[in-house]
Amino acid sequence: MLLDKSSCDALVCAQSMDRLPLEAVLGPGGLLATTQPGFEFRPGQLEMARAVLDALQRGGHLCVEAGTGTGKTLGYLVPAILCDEVVIVSTATKNLQEQILHHDIPRLERALGRQLRVVLLKGRNNYLCLYRLARFEEQGRLPGLDEVHHLEVIRQWSHTTLTGDRAELSGLPEHLPIWAELDARTERCLGQGCPHYAECFITRARQQAREADIVIVNHHLFFADLAARRSDYGAFLPDYTRVIFDEAHEIEDTAASYFSLQISNEQFAELLRDIAQTFIPDAERARAVRQAYQAVVERAAHFWTFAQKVCRPASQAGNRNRAGSGSDARGMLQASDLATEASGYTALAAALDQLAEALGQAAYQKVGNFGINTDPALLRLESRARQLCERLLRIVQAQDANYVYWWERPSPRRFSLQATPIDIAALLREQLFHQVESVVLTSATLTADGSFAFIRSRLGLDESDELLIDSPFDYKQQARLYLPPDLPDPNHPDFTEAAVNEIIALLDITQGRAFVLCTSLRHMRQLYERVREKVPFPCLIQGDQPRSSLIKTFQAEPGAVLFGAASFWQGVDVVGPALSCVIVDRLPFPVPSDPLVAARCQHIENQSGESGGNAFQSYSLPQAILALKQGFGRLIRSRTDRGILCLLDPRIRTKPYGPAVLRSLPPDLPRTGNRDDLRKWFCNVP
Ligand code: SF4
Structure with a gap:
């Protein structure tokens, strides 16, 4: 990172970094205030930093809810720098990782007048695998001209890149099918048996991370690594005793997905493709592999066709298979669905077992009279076949009551079966909070009704300090909550029409410049179709462009209105008048028919004691509150922003949980509840 000596060198040099008080960096007249134009002293930020530093130094866990505008990134980065131990900082997205590395860290380096040892690590599939590249080139199998060109660009780049990070290939399209053949994902890696191990980008990244003081990761990588530590693949991250999770409200679902078991038609196809392209010198062993391979091809084709017939979308099946979020993408799986003679799963498992056996035999080659050579590529294929076999049996038989079994069709060609732990709390308690000396959870939305109890119980965090920092924004002056008085219940047939009329009236007040946040894709589309015909503002909808370009278009088009569902409720930062109104269609309760939500609710209903019994109070309501707070957080992003939050759902006024x-x-x-008052306030009419 940049080393840009500032006038504050004398102060920094006068004391070692670990003894530099937080106030000297974040306080009024501190290093940031005196060297960084635009830095503004925020008491809440300093308070947060004190609590984080205390937790990191003393050990112990901490939850911090830092309201929008607190400046929480510096509120945890500065203590991480001043702490003596290696700190892992985990963010929700790659964008946030990049922002910390390319924006916040250079700022801190300039202020502190010294270089910081900070490394950013991404998931392994972001890095090029040199072994796969070499194999791919040897085989010379490229279906189209585009791919010939892409491979050539990647090949040239592989000689010059220091990181192997795919993000450097900015000239290539975002969707790059050839990359899936070349990335360094764990299950295909040969580890120390790889001929490219010494110059491997993963090896280098891991080495750099070992030498760093701060390692910036994302939640996906963190939990993939945590889950892999138990398996034979081993860890990617260096050992750590201190972790800070930003956007910590997101970690339950991410952690659950990495402690899940999964098999997909794509995984089978990839394994078979890799086997077909592997050379086996011994003719007899090659024949045995070919035979076993052919049996797997046939039985897998039967099994996946059968599975896709049984696991039908909501529109074609009974309620049990209803999918969530208004889509037909996922549904519950029962043992009786696929653990049958007709599915052929036992025959497939037997064929996989034989294939693994044949690959294992082929991996050992006699050399001369006494020597034996092992082929790491064949050993890795053997292990993949065994793993698929084991997962197939565990998922299809669906015997473990601690797991929910479900299917997902993320795209027309991809179909997967999954087993996910219903309650991730016990796993995190044992593998994270009991193992790591200090875990800091922070977000603008960790509390529901003023309490951290929900997030702590979901994550298995039994003991922790807590800190709640209010936003420094003056909401009394900057915002209004508008609750339309006459809208029907969202389940009433007239709701959508009434909602459309309210939206049109609100857009007239704010002259467009709004997000309409919806709880289902279906309702998002209905509102969009009806509103856009009747307003003079450009209307945009999620799905028409990639998320980042949609946000750019929204900012560039005067008066634009954006209709979005799940992914627009959080992580969108539009500062200024371009976003003056956030309209929420319904209270964002989790979808009860989603397999994970249904299983979690059932689990809570089955429990007794303080946390058990009432899934609505213990799970659905706090989830809705956190999501609503996230949605509101899109509106006011600076001290000069002004705007309206409108909740179209009347249940906030009529139901007992509303308060x-x-x-x-x-x-x-x-x-x-008065639109005329709202107009006067917004238009500054006295
Ligand atoms: S060590 Fe693994 S990731 Fe690295 S080049 Fe070899 S196979 Fe690829």
């Missing part, structure tokens, strides 16, 4: 939802929004946020 708990309202209490979770900022207490100084004025509320109105």
